[in-house]
Amino acid sequence: MASSPLSRSPRRRALPAVATAAVLIPLAACGSGDQERSEGGSAPAGAEKNTQLTVLAAASLTDVFEQAGKAYEKEHPGVTIDFSFAGSQELAAQVRQGAPADALVTADTKTMDGLAGETGEPTVIARNRLVIAVEEGNPKKVESLKDLTDDQLKVVLAAEEVPVGRYGKQILDARKLTVKPVSQEVSVRAVLSKVELGEADAGLVYKTDAETVPDKVDAVDIPDAQNAVASYPAATLKGSEHAKEADAFVKWLSSGEAQELLRKAGFQQP
Numbered sequence: 001m002a003s004s005p006l007s008r009s010p011r012r013r014a015l016p017a018v019a020t021a022a023v024l025i026p027l028a029a030c031g032s033g034d035q036e037r038s039e040g041g042s043a044p045a046g047a048e049k050n051t052q053l054t055v056l057a058a059a060s061l062t063d064v065f066e067q068a069g070k071a072y073e074k075e076h077p078g079v080t081i082d083f084s085f086a087g088s089q090e091l092a093a094q095v096r097q098g099a100p101a102d103a104l105v106t107a108d109t110k111t112m113d114g115l116a117g118e119t120g121e122p123t124v125i126a127r128n129r130l131v132i133a134v135e136e137g138n139p140k141k142v143e144s145l146k147d148l149t150d151d152q153l154k155v156v157l158a159a160e161e162v163p164v165g166r167y168g169k170q171i172l173d174a175r176k177l178t179v180k181p182v183s184q185e186v187s188v189r190a191v192l193s194k195v196e197l198g199e200a201d202a203g204l205v206y207k208t209d210a211e212t213v214p215d216k217v218d219a220v221d222i223p224d225a226q227n228a229v230a231s232y233p234a235a236t237l238k239g240s241e242h243a244k245e246a247d248a249f250v251k252w253l254s255s256g257e258a259q260e261l262l263r264k265a266g267f268q269q270p
Helices: 021-039 059-075 088-096 108-115 145-149 164-175 190-194 243-252 257-263
Strands: 051-057 077-087 103-105 123-135 155-158 183-185 203-207 215-220 229-236
Touching: 021 051, 021 108, 051 059, 051 088, 051 155, 051 243, 059 190, 059 257, 077 088, 077 243, 077 257, 088 243, 088 257, 103 243, 108 164, 123 190, 123 257, 145 164, 145 183, 145 203, 155 164, 155 190, 164 229, 190 203, 190 215
Parallel strands: 051 077, 051 103, 155 183, 155 203
Antiparallel strands: 103 229, 123 203, 123 215, 123 229
16 A cells, blocks of 8 residues: 655755854864764664554455555554555465565454464454345346356356355355356455456355445345354564564554444444
């Protein structure tokens, strides 16, 4: 979201000309000392220190986290947030490969638990539910999970290693429904895109994702008794070079302001 800020150095004002050597010499000596202190490596008085945090976050958090990042930066001058959004399984792979990052937020506890040696103690910050995304106006008249078994219907799902794909398999298996998807995607946003572009008639996505494009995609609700609850844990990464700042951001995600942003985006309280 935020790009790396340019480092800022204090501007030095030119000293006014003086008429006598007696005044000029001590001023020059003082200026020389200031320059040495400035070039010696320590920041001059009044210089601002900027910390950039890299946060790996589940794709379904894209829109709300972009808002949250702006709100956090406004409250915490000197801190910028750089988000990297992808499927939770992709984010986990990045962490295992040692990608430099400070915090992680996944769309399921299973993925986070698999990184126990790489993270601090996770905290669930939100929950979500699945819906059936269909083309605007629902031209295929999809009304339930059972309708997804129709071979004439082009259904797209997320791959099983993706949290939303795993949740989808869970609710379909529970009702003994067999769905043959035309494709299996790497993230919930990829599933949504297929439906939005008309490349699929229906797909299982999170409720919050369907709500990001209300003029292009309709959402068919799935009854709670047939649905799954997605939990979003957040944690700092042990490899962070900004542990204190990363911990502060993760804790802020449970604050009233952050929770209100999540609620407005359609997420459920943790």
